[in-house]
Structures are given as structure tokens and as C-alpha cells.
Amino acid sequence: xxxxxxxxxxxxxxxxxxxxxxxxxxxxxxxxxxxxxxxxxxxxxxxxxxxxxxxxxxxxxxxxxxxxxxxxxxxxxxxxxxxxxxxxxxxxxxxxxxxxxxxxxxxxxxxxxxxxxxxxxxxxxxxxxxxxxxxxxxxxxxxxxxxxxxxx
Numbered sequence: 001x002x003x004x005x006x007x008x009x010x011x012x013x014x015x016x017x018x019x020x021x022x023x024x025x026x027x028x029x030x031x032x033x034x035x036x037x038x039x040x041x042x043x044x045x046x047x048x049x050x051x052x053x054x055x056x057x058x059x060x061x062x063x064x065x066x067x068x069x070x071x072x073x074x075x076x077x078x079x080x081x082x083x084x085x086x087x088x089x090x091x092x093x094x095x096x097x098x099x100x101x102x103x104x105x106x107x108x109x110x111x112x113x114x115x116x117x118x119x120x121x122x123x124x125x126x127x128x129x130x131x132x133x134x135x136x137x138x139x140x141x142x143x144x145x146x147x148x149x150x151x152x
Contacts, residue, residue, distance in 0.1 A: 023052040042072035059089045067099050075106035094123035105140050
């Protein structure tokens with residue numbers, strides 16, 4: 001299926017007119033390459049998201065871009081991108097809060113990260129995702145407690 005998708009994407013590229021679905025497919029292709037190469041080209045994914053956001057600035061594309069930028073260029077850069085997501089769009093969008101929690105934790109903003117994890121968990125309908133986020137929040141709490149004990 002990956003090979004077939006790659007052929008279709010290559011065919012679409014011949015028209016020299018990238019559209020929303022082509023960019024979304026290219027992002028998935030870049031992720032799928034990890035199965036072959038063992039690594040994810042986050043810079044390529046971040047650039048593809050930048051193109052996607054220009055064409056279709058959906059909440060999913062905006063949050064995906066922030067996550068990709070964080071993986072490619074660091075948590076500070078990803079956080080900066082995430083701050084441009086409109087608050088009214090982010091308020092009830094669970095992936096926004098999950099990405100915010102991870103970035104805030106990486107930036108050492110533990111209390112804000114805890115709050116973002118709590119919000120992401122509260123907005124989550126999927127039990128597996130909720131369990132994943134709960135484990136991440138517990139890990140954050142444990143790491144925070146360990147760091148506090150070392151400072152004493």
C-alpha cells in the first residue's frame with residue numbers, strides 16, 4: 001500500500017500544482033519513510049505543513065505544524081508556532097492540549113504542562129489515548145518530584 005501511495009503521489013507531482021490532499025499525502029509519506037529508513041525527516045514534514053497551512057489553515061494543520069516544527073527545530077520553535085493557533089479553535093481541540101503539554105514539559109514549565117495534560121485528558125474520547133496521556137502526566141509528576149528532591 002505504501003508503494004502504491006508513493007506512485008500516486010509521484011504521479012500527482014507531475015502536475016506541479018500542490019493541493020491540500022497532495023500535501024497531506026506527502027506528510028504521510030514522509031512519516032511512512034521511517035519504516036524504511038528508521039528515521040523521520042521532521043524538517044521535511046515541517047516544511048510540508050507550512051505549505052499545507054498556507055492552503056488549508058485548519059486547526060489540525062496548525063497543530064500538526066507546531067508539533068513538526070518542535071521535532072525539527074526544538075521545543076521553543078514549536079511553542080512559538082503553537083501560540084499562533086486561534087484560542088477559540090484550540091479551546092476544545094484535544095490534540096492542541098496534548099501538544100501544548102508535551103512542549104511545556106520540554107520547556108520546563110511543569111505546572112502549565114500539568115494543566116495542559118489535564119485538559120487534554122478531559123477532552124479525550126479514546127481510552128488508549130487517554131491512558132497514554134495519563135502515563136505522560138504521571139511521568140511528568142514523577143520527574144518533577146525527583147528534580148525537587150535533588151534541589152533540596
